[in-house]
Each structure stands twice: as C-alpha cells, then as structure tokens.
Amino acid sequence: MGPGTFPAGRGAKLTPLTHPSPNFGPRKAGARPSLVVIHYTAMNTADAACDRLCDPAAEVSAHYLIEKGGGLRTLVREEDRAWHAGAGRWGDITDVNSHSIGIELDNDGQCTFDTHLMHRLCTLLAGILARHRIPPERVIGHSDMALTRKSDPGALFDWAQLARHGLAIAPDPSAFRRQTRVSATAFYTDLAMIGYDPAAPREAQLTAFRLRFHPGGTGELSALDAQIARDIANRFPVDRRLR
Numbered sequence: 001m002g003p004g005t006f007p008a009g010r011g012a013k014l015t016p017l018t019h020p021s022p023n024f025g026p027r028k029a030g031a032r033p034s035l036v037v038i039h040y041t042a043m044n045t046a047d048a049a050c051d052r053l054c055d056p057a058a059e060v061s062a063h064y065l066i067e068k069g070g071g072l073r074t075l076v077r078e079e080d081r082a083w084h085a086g087a088g089r090w091g092d093i094t095d096v097n098s099h100s101i102g103i104e105l106d107n108d109g110q111c112t113f114d115t116h117l118m119h120r121l122c123t124l125l126a127g128i129l130a131r132h133r134i135p136p137e138r139v140i141g142h143s144d145m146a147l148t149r150k151s152d153p154g155a156l157f158d159w160a161q162l163a164r165h166g167l168a169i170a171p172d173p174s175a176f177r178r179q180t181r182v183s184a185t186a187f188y189t190d191l192a193m194i195g196y197d198p199a200a201p202r203e204a205q206l207t208a209f210r211l212r213f214h215p216g217g218t219g220e221l222s223a224l225d226a227q228i229a230r231d232i233a234n235r236f237p238v239d240r241r242l243r
C-alpha cells in the first residue's frame with residue numbers, strides 16, 4: 001500500500017461525538033490545529049481509558065480514542081482544545097493543546113499495536129491532515145514534545161508504517177552523509193531545528209529523539225544518531241511560521 005491508500009476526507013468531524021468529554025475549552029487566541037500528537041493510554045481497556053478521559057476530576061481528554069480492533073471513539077470536537085499534551089513544546093509552540101489534535105491509542109505500553117487500530121489511525125490521520133492542511137512532519141509523539149515527562153507512544157509504535165503512507169516522517173538512509181567526527185553541538189542544533197526543546201536536558205532530548213527516529217540507539221551519541229538528525233533537520237525543519 002502506498003500514499004493514497006487512506007483517502008482524505010473520511011473522518012469523524014461531522015458526526016456527533018460518540019463519547020463527549022467535558023474536559024475541553026476554546027483554542028486560545030484563535031489558534032488552529034497545526035500538529036497531531038499521538039499517545040497511548042497506558043491502560044488495560046478502552047473503556048477504562050474512556051472513563052478517565054471523560055471524568056471531570058481527571059481534567060484530561062483527547063479528541064479521539066482508537067480501540068484495539070479499530071473502533072473509533074470521538075470525545076472532543078476538532079475545533080475545540082482538548083487537554084492531552086500538558087507542559088512541553090515543539091518548535092516555538094508552547095501551548096501545544098491549542099495548536100494540536102490529540103489521539104489516544106488503546107495500548108498499555110507493553111504490547112505491539114493492533115493491526116486494526118493502526119489501520120484506523122491511518123484513515124483518521126489522512127482525514128485530519130487534509131482537513132487542516134497539516135504536513136506529515138507535524139504528526140509527533142507525546143514523547144517528542146513533553147521531554148523528561150512522557151514516553152508515549154513508545155518504542156513499539158510503528159512510525160515507519162505511518163511514514164510509508166505519507167502520514168508521518170522517517171529517516172532516509174539513502175540521504176545520510178558520511179560523518180567522520182560527531183559534533184554534539186551540531187547534533188543538538190539539528191534537534192532544535194527538528195522541533196525538540198533546546199532548553200531540556202540533553203540526555204532527555206537524545207532519549208526522545210532515539211525513541212522516535214533511532215529505535216535501539218543506546219549509549220553515547222553516535223555517528224548514526226548524527227546522520228539521522230542531519231537528514232531530518234535538513235528535509236523537515238520545524239516550521240515556526242505555523243503558530
């Protein structure tokens with residue numbers, strides 16, 4: 001399957017919410033969605049996650065919750081500000097909730113993601129990206145924008161599958177340039193260009209970057225880390241005009 005497998009325009013925007021959550025507000029200063037943030041629920045069932053996402057005392061929510069098996073629950077309208085991202089930043093955006101759509105995936109963080117869930121996610125993303133003209137590099141993980149706090153959607157999430165359908169980005173080994181010397185300064189400059197918060201501790205930046213773009217990367221900063229970061233920063237610098 002290639003790009004176009006998931007036709008744009010299909011989505012839940014126009015249908016009534018299946019599980020309306022009280023946990024939302026208006027997007028601040030007329031902000032529009034320019035990011036999509038992917039989460040896992042870290043709970044055992046979609047029902048338990050849904051109860052929490054709709055509990056006023058929990059003060060959390062997301063626009064969508066995708067069940068194992070592919071069922072889609074809609075909790076907050078896309079035009080409203082759901083409470084999923086919390087403190088953090090991506091590029092110059094610090095109020096990520098006002099600028100994003102949040103998708104929770106029914107996954108406990110220990111298991112691989114169900115095939116039907118992933119298929120539904122692809123269909124949903126195709127619609128969201130088309131409706132809001134969001135480019136694929138602005139589909140990010142919670143761990144990308146909440147450095148030191150969050151690790152979802154985690155090491156088992158298949159970013160490459162989304163990238164194959166043009167719904168996220170992935171490194172391109174054919175674009176790597178040979179590097180004989182690894183410069184930490186250049187590497188962290190590239191991470192800031194990609195969108196990672198340069199004010200966060202470097203160790204947290206490296207952990208989040210590897211979780212997303214270099215699964216299996218461990219130890220000291222490596223030449224491969226540097227090649228991947230250069231490739232992504234080069235092709236997909238965060239667009240700071242989109243605010």
Ligand SMILES: [Zn+2]
Pocket residue numbers: 038039040084142150152
């Ligand atoms: Zn999350």
